[in-house]
Amino acid sequence: MKTLKVFITVFLVTSLAIAAVGFTFFKSSVEPEDFVPIERPAAIKPDYAGITIPANIAPLNFTVLEPGSFYLVKIHSSSGPAVIVSDKSGNIRIPLKPWRSLLEANRGGKLFFEIYARDSQGRWSRYQSIENTIAKENIDGYIAYRRIEPVCSYWGQVGVFQRNLENFEESVIIHGRSFNNECVNCHSFLNHEPDSMFVAVRSKKYGNSAICVRGDNVEKIAATFGYTAWHPSGRIAAYSFNKVRQFFHTTGTEIRDVVDLDSTIAYYSPDSKTVKTAPNVSEKNRLETYPSWTPDGKYLYFCSAPMLWEDRNKVPPEHYEQVKYELRRISYDVETDRWGSPETVLSTDKTGLSILLPRISPDGTFLLFCMCKYGCFPVYQPTSDLYLMNLQTGDYRKLAVNSEYSESWHSWSSNSRWIAFSSKRNGGLFTRTYFSYVDEKGNACKPFIMPQKDPTFYDSFIETFSVPELITGPVKVDYKAIGRVVRCAESVKVDIPITTATPLAGLGDMEPWRRPE
Numbered sequence: 032m033k034t035l036k037v038f039i040t041v042f043l044v045t046s047l048a049i050a051a052v053g054f055t056f057f058k059s060s061v062e063p064e065d066f067v068p069i070e071r072p073a074a075i076k077p078d079y080a081g082i083t084i085p086a087n088i089a090p091l092n093f094t095v096l097e098p099g100s101f102y103l104v105k106i107h108s109s110s111g112p113a114v115i116v117s118d119k120s121g122n123i124r125i126p127l128k129p130w131r132s133l134l135e136a137n138r139g140g141k142l143f144f145e146i147y148a149r150d151s152q153g154r155w156s157r158y159q160s161i162e163n164t165i166a167k168e169n170i171d172g173y174i175a176y177r178r179i180e181p182v183c184s185y186w187g188q189v190g191v192f193q194r195n196l197e198n199f200e201e202s203v204i205i206h207g208r209s210f211n212n213e214c215v216n217c218h219s220f221l222n223h224e225p226d227s228m229f230v231a232v233r234s235k236k237y238g239n240s241a242i243c244v245r246g247d248n249v250e251k252i253a254a255t256f257g258y259t260a261w262h263p264s265g266r267i268a269a270y271s272f273n274k275v276r277q278f279f280h281t282t283g284t285e286i287r288d289v290v291d292l293d294s295t296i297a298y299y300s301p302d303s304k305t306v307k308t309a310p311n312v313s314e315k316n317r318l319e320t321y322p323s324w325t326p327d328g329k330y331l332y333f334c335s336a337p338m339l340w341e342d343r344n345k346v347p348p349e350h351y352e353q354v355k356y357e358l359r360r361i362s363y364d365v366e367t368d369r370w371g372s373p374e375t376v377l378s379t380d381k382t383g384l385s386i387l388l389p390r391i392s393p394d395g396t397f398l399l400f401c402m403c404k405y406g407c408f409p410v411y412q413p414t415s416d417l418y419l420m421n422l423q424t425g426d427y428r429k430l431a432v433n434s435e436y437s438e439s440w441h442s443w444s445s446n447s448r449w450i451a452f453s454s455k456r457n458g459g460l461f462t463r464t465y466f467s468y469v470d471e472k473g474n475a476c477k478p479f480i481m482p483q484k485d486p487t488f489y490d491s492f493i494e495t496f497s498v499p500e501l502i503t504g505p506v507k508v509d510y511k512a513i514g515r516v517v518r519c520a521e522s523v524k525v526d527i528p529i530t531t532a533t534p535l536a537g538l539g540d541m542e543p544w545r546r547p548e
Contacts, residue, residue, distance in 0.1 A: 066155035073146040073158035083468040083476040085170040090125035099148030108137035171501040199484040209514025221261040223445040251522040269322040289408035309370040355379040392447040409439040451499040
């Protein structure tokens, strides 16, 4: 028996030693001394080369796309011990703790990936270093996004999730499976804080409503919220009514399209539980959407376009391809609840494009927005690109982060140094979440995709990520508790001062592409 115990102990120690040698090293002495230099960087996937990353980001796990039977990667900078990882398949999984220590010790410095590949004959090749930069500023620790199937004819499972960007932990904020597998969308947060949140719910069984989370309190509001923006004070939230319909083209890079048949902007007070409208942002002959506040709360930016049709039920309506939204703003005094007159910030006459999704950096310096050929829904427009406006000068330019496919759904970090956005750059079908560092002059660095624990994650994951919102921490209210509120018959009743054709709350007005039971 004693001999057996000794044998088992030796076997386990040896196995652990082999595992350490086979997958992760922490000493630079294991680097091959005899190798053939390759005069180019190795191809890796995802493309984590030439990027700027935050020091608090999760490991950038990747796959080496070079021939070989064994791979070794040394990750190093000017300070601290290098991290060395090896794998037979080329799937490089970087250990969290040494990665985090290395990045923290080298804020503002360079980060190098030295990649070696060994062939079946035991000969090593070393590729040119991949050079990245570690920013001095962190990114917000969490991001909230909606996960949805690649909608075409029907959608089914829809949920809003949150991800810890410092590791790979993901959890549910709210999911349609809590209430008959119906729809959730349009989540928004107050000043990047997770304790105050709105999320829209569309349910044939439980009614269309808005869910308001404030601390531990969760309320169901009998109002149909669309795109929502909290006032920085938290005293009101501006939101849009949208009569959105999907239709299809017979040919093209993207056959799906969306039209806003009717829309307007209202605002809700969580304290008084009332909904109001302002005449200058709810004109019956115009389409108004995508509200966004300035950080000081003195102006509401929004997008506005003339309504080119009389029939607000026909899909698609006449002249839908001619609709272009301009960028407007209107002053507001939260103390007196008074609105000013709208003014045009950027006109379609100047751009020739439709201007959408204005989002202002928390420091008030820049405005990030989309522009595309026409319409209101940039995620279905391959022509949609991200632009940045300097709010001090009014100058704007297309950012270098764009691709040949759609860029859309974007948000700022709380320190104004990072943006998160949705992109279809990998083939045009799935939206994925990307990050880019934006310096004080508005220069955006090469974007990188949200890291995943499995280096091959994006090769097989068939859901899309949309509406990425950077937040400073996790939403702590349990998703089951939110689901119970959605299913509850009790709700906050509000009078909706809207007389347009926009559908009212609780009527269960579902999109035609809702999957039948």
